[in-house]
Amino acid sequence: FAACAGLVREAAHRSACLVFLPEGFDYIGSNTAQTLSLAEGLDGDLMGRYAELAKEYGVWLSLGGFHERGQDWPTTQRIYNCHVLLDPAGNIVATYRKTHLCDVELEGRVTMKESSFTNPGTEIVAPVSTPAGKLGLSICYDLRFPEISLALRHAGAEILTYPSAFTVPTGSAHWEVLLRARAIESQCYVVAAAQTGKNHEHRTSYGHALVVDPWGAVVAQCHEGTGLCYAEIDLDYLHRIRQEIPVHSHRRPDLYGTVAATGLAPVP
Numbered sequence: 001f002a003a004c005a006g007l008v009r010e011a012a013h014r015s016a017c018l019v020f021l022p023e024g025f026d027y028i029g030s031n032t033a034q035t036l037s038l039a040e041g042l043d044g045d046l047m048g049r050y051a052e053l054a055k056e057y058g059v060w061l062s063l064g065g066f067h068e069r070g071q072d073w074p075t076t077q078r079i080y081n082c083h084v085l086l087d088p089a090g091n092i093v094a095t096y097r098k099t100h101l102c103d104v105e106l107e108g109r110v111t112m113k114e115s116s117f118t119n120p121g122t123e124i125v126a127p128v129s130t131p132a133g134k135l136g137l138s139i140c141y142d143l144r145f146p147e148i149s150l151a152l153r154h155a156g157a158e159i160l161t162y163p164s165a166f167t168v169p170t171g172s173a174h175w176e177v178l179l180r181a182r183a184i185e186s187q188c189y190v191v192a193a194a195q196t197g198k199n200h201e202h203r204t205s206y207g208h209a210l211v212v213d214p215w216g217a218v219v220a221q222c223h224e225g226t227g228l229c230y231a232e233i234d235l236d237y238l239h240r241i242r243q244e245i246p247v248h249s250h251r252r253p254d255l256y257g258t259v260a261a262t263g264l265a266p267v268p
């Protein structure tokens with residue numbers, strides 16, 4: 001909390017209106033038992049402290065990947081991986097629970113079985129209006145599924161967010177190219193806060209938190225280690241790109257179906 005609070009203070013002093021923290025900003029457990037035992041509800045002490053932080057500095061906070069004990073904790077003994085958006089009054093204005101869980105095994109290198117301690121979210125969340133633009137919420141491994149980004153874009157998103165804790169082998173090969181692809185195809189800004197460095201004895205995260213503009217350019221990137229990078233969101237630029245290359249109206253759902261059937265209202 002002290003590390004995150006310091007970053008939020010620094011960002012606010014440089015006039016950021018929206019601050020993005022990565023997946024597992026609350027903690028990264030050394031094992032599943034610890035991860036589960038540290039988890040709290042959205043009404044718990046830790047979320048209360050973040051609400052105070054948002055109020056104190058007058059910023060919006062994207063808290064990517066809170067280890068949440070939901071209503072079903074007593075029966076399932078599993079948590080949700082919950083992306084929480086706080087406004088500057090400290091209100092929770094949106095929650096998105098990770099829908100694609102990372103069950104991945106690279107022989108001898110990486111083993112992740114998120115579904116063994118996490119329940120999958122059951123819905124995509126409509127983009128939220130913020131002073132920077134309409135924000136669509138995703139988390140980490142969701143990045144590999146262009147369907148969710150297109151669904152959010154279809155529902156009006158101007159900024160997509162992928163708070164993450166990527167592994168080093170997959171991150172070094174896929175991280176930047178996936179983020180840039182999502183930005184280019186959806187014609188959105190992409191903001192990706194990321195865990196960096198050694199989390200504990202058995203885990204290192206890839207880092208490279210960055211922001212991509214809707215043309216696909218990396219416009220901000222963090223240095224090695226804990227820190228911040230800053231980007232300006234230029235919605236005029238975004239809408240010019242959408243006008244110049246109108247992919248959204250060139251789609252051929254008659255040929256390959258559509259991701260519009262998500263329950264989110266379309267925005268032209």
Ligand SMILES: O=C(O)CNC(=O)[C@H](CS)NC(=O)CCC(=O)C(=O)O
Nearest residue numbers: 024102112114140141165166167170
């Ligand atoms: O469990 C926690 O405490 C924090 N959450 C994570 O570390 C999650 C689930 S295990 N990590 C990923 O989704 C990595 C995805 C990835 O690396 C890829 O898609 O290549």
